Amino acid sequence: MLDRDMIVKNNRIIGFLIFTLLTLSVFLVGCSAKTTTAPTAADEKLKVVTTTSFVGDVVSIIAGGAVEMTVLLEPGQNPHSYQPAPQDMVKVFEADLIFVNGLGLEEFLDDLIAGTGNADAVIIVSDGISPLKRAEGDHEDEDQEGDEGHAGSDQDPHVWFDPNNIIIWTEQIAFALAEKDPENAEIYLENAEVYREELKELDGWIREQVALIPPANRELVTDHTxxxxxxxxxxxxxxxxxxxxxxxxxxxSGQQLAYLIDIIREEEVKAIFIGVDFDPTLSQMVAKDTGVDLIPLYFGSLSAGAPAGTYLTFMRHNVKTIVNALR
Ligand SMILES: [Zn+2]
Structure with missing residues (x-):
């Protein structure tokens, strides 16, 4: 057992050295351009990595500056198709905690974690949420091979479109931070408590907004489910x-697109909602064919600054846009 542990550890170190060499030049350029600052208490801060900007936003609210944060995905990057950079490997290797959405969202994650051997640091923030299987409207016939090329799991990873799920994230994150860094536990738990109230308020506001849409118009067509x-x-x-x-x-397939075009006409759908982080070509074709509006929303990431720079403003912006398009 001891030998095996040593081999695993050595492999981890060798893997890390390779990635360090790959990125060393990048760091040297970066370092020489910066002014030198005296070493601060930042060295002792917990090193935390998150994948998406949603997870990043929630972690930074709960951590309140008590940790050193890295968010791997930048605003506008699609989490399904993201390709990690060598620097991401270094950050993940060094991390005390790695917060991920999970449920198959981050299709790059398994390779990234395996490459660094830091699986023990991973916290799946969606643990505790009952995952939906296939969403309603996934109308392809069961006997068709519609799932070909579906790299993710059968579970719906888009949990962040319900603020009640973010309350569960908040608990996961606060407990993980408090356990790893008991000195600051009180900060984490207090911040989580305050944020939970804001999420509940958001939930109530969404219900008020949705009530403005006539029930017959509460139909959604999107670029993906x-x-x-x-x-x-x-x-x-x-x-x-x-x-x-x-x-x-x-x-x-052409057959599936034809089916969608039929149902958009049949149901007199008013709009197709598309994510700004995904190629709109196919959606543009369907919109042109059916004469419905194409409405951009934020799906896979926050925006850099306004209008969807935080999770709370992201939800408010998306819901307002949906209400305006469908009321
Ligand atoms: Zn998605």
Whole structure:
């Protein structure tokens, strides 16, 4: 057992050295350009990595500056198709905690974690949420091989479209930080408590907004099936998607597109909602064919600054845009 542990450890170190060499030049350039600052208490801070900007936002609110944060995905980057950079390997290797969405969202994650051997530091913030299977509106026939090229799991990873799920994230994050860094536990738990109230308030506000849409208009068509949790919580129907899958990395067929175009006409759908982080070409074709509006929303990431720079403003912006398009 001891030998085996040594080998694993050595492999981890060798792997790390390779990635360090790969990125060393990048760091040297970066360091020489910066002014030198005296070493601070930052050295003792917990090193925390998150994948998406949603997880990053929630962790930074709960951590309140008590940790050193790295968010791997930048605003506008699609979490399904993201390719990690060598620097990401270094950050993940050095991290005390790695917060991830989970449920197959980060299709790059398994390789990244395996490459650094730091699996013990991973916290899946969506643990504790009952995952939806295929969203409503995923109408492809069961006997068709519609799931081909579906790289993710059968579970819907888009949990962040329901603020009640973010309350569960908040608990996961606060407990993990408090356990790893007991000195600051009180800060984490207090911040989580305050944020939980803001999430509950957001939930109430969404219900008020949705009430402004006539019930017959509460139908959603999107570029891929992102709204499972939103639909379930706030009484919409997702009647179809341009890519009828829970990842943008899946494929669609002419038959499926023809079916979508039919149902958009039949149901007199008013708009197709598309994520700004995904190629709109196919959605543009469907919109042109059916004469419905194409409405951009934020799906896979926050925006850099306004209008969707934090999770709370992201949800408010998306919901306002949906209400304006459908009321
Ligand atoms: Zn997605």
């Amino acid at each position: 992102v709204f499972g949790y939103f639909v379930e919580e706030y009484g919409f129907t997702q009647i179809g998607a341009v890519i009828p899958a829970q990842t943008t990395e899946a494929e669609t």
